[in-house]
Amino acid sequence: MFETALTYNDLMFLAKGAGMTLMVTAISVFIGTVLGIIFGVFRYQVGALWAMPLTFVLDVFRSIPLLIQLVLANAFITTVLKIKVSGLTVACGVLSLYTAAYCAEIVRGGIEAVPLPLRRAARSLGMTWGQDMTSVVMPLATRVALPSWIGLALGVMKDSALVYIVQVVELLKSTQILITRLQEPLFLLMICGLFYFVISFPIARFGGYLEKRWSND
């Protein structure tokens, strides 16, 4: 019952898949967060009416299942535009925009959570808009937005399992390859789950640590 045909080579193969998952996640969360901050600030600053086109585009990314986005983006770029790009590029591009769409909401929520009187006070003291944003809004909004952002990052990491559809061999795909060869689905999925846990647990704990450190009581 506890015998397995899993070898050291196969574990390395899984680790490579986990590395790919981490890489896709890191790139997407980074680009997605930068874009998300820009979009979020923009939406807050220009008001609902002027931000409507952007809101619409972001809503599209939030409401269409990621799997469909990946397939359509891949087909559009490679067959319609005839641009030769790797599946990894497509995967990172789509995931970044997907992350950005969610992150923009988190950022907007964070900014809105900063009390307006406080911001007016800052401006009354002679601070410029930029100073107000960086020295008053950012520190407060970050504290509010951090838990949601950690949740988003972990979510994107798990959603990255879908990028196998554009030929990126990440953790889940590597597991499926091994399942086909070794025919031990339950055992292999357990190991795969363990890998995901090992990756996400430190991120979740790091988020908890930051939250505690930043709270001012």
Place this chain on the structure above:
Amino acid sequence: MKSSILAAGLVAATCATPAMADKLDDIISAGVLRCAVVLDFPPMGSRDADNNPIGFDVDYCNDLAAALGVTAEVVETTFPERIPSLMSGSVDVVVGSTSDTLERAKTVGMTMPYYAFENAVVVSEKSGITDEAGMQGKTVGATAGTYEAIWLEEKVKEWGAGEFRPYQNQADVFLALSQGQLDATVSTMEVAQANVKTGNFPGISIVAKADMVPDYVALVTLREEYGLLNFMNLFINQQVRTGRYAELYTKWVGEGEPANLTIPGVYR
């Protein structure tokens, strides 16, 4: 007036289409041939202990890439995903044991057959059967519901002698054969070779090919890519001519003659 302008516009639009490089040119200029291969279908496609793709189809893809002077990229595909992955442009050709059905030919372009799955007569050595006719009046069996089982049952009815026994799965059939409960069975040559090779079933052997229509499989690409289809047809011809086809058969399937890829009495 308006319609004549429209017509002129249409004519202009049709004529103005520039001469385009076809897929054959695209592959050569890109330097990469992307083949869809099914990797859970040994011996045609599977993975080795280091999880690298191996198999008849993988080698065939590599040969095709070498003939084009490009590098091969094996893209793992499942059976139902073969044609969609081709249509969505994520692969250039399908080297995936695709049966050349007329239904598929409405959607994609098929080359001439590059391989054929034949059926073998596998017997219990004690029965003394040496060919297909020898099965007459004996106890035969196969996995219930398969093409081979239907064919065998039909044969038994035709002979009016002997017995047909259905089994739940292929392993049971070979086990029954090995234990002497069955005298003979018919199964795909690849499956028969693989099972005989395992040594789990002593006392069974492949004696002949069954006289059934083989399952011909073709290389597949987009149906409008005549340049590439043309090239691949010649490539398949060359594979057979140079003996590479027989070499790959020995390497992946086993000893013996590979299937004849031509059909007597008709072109192609």
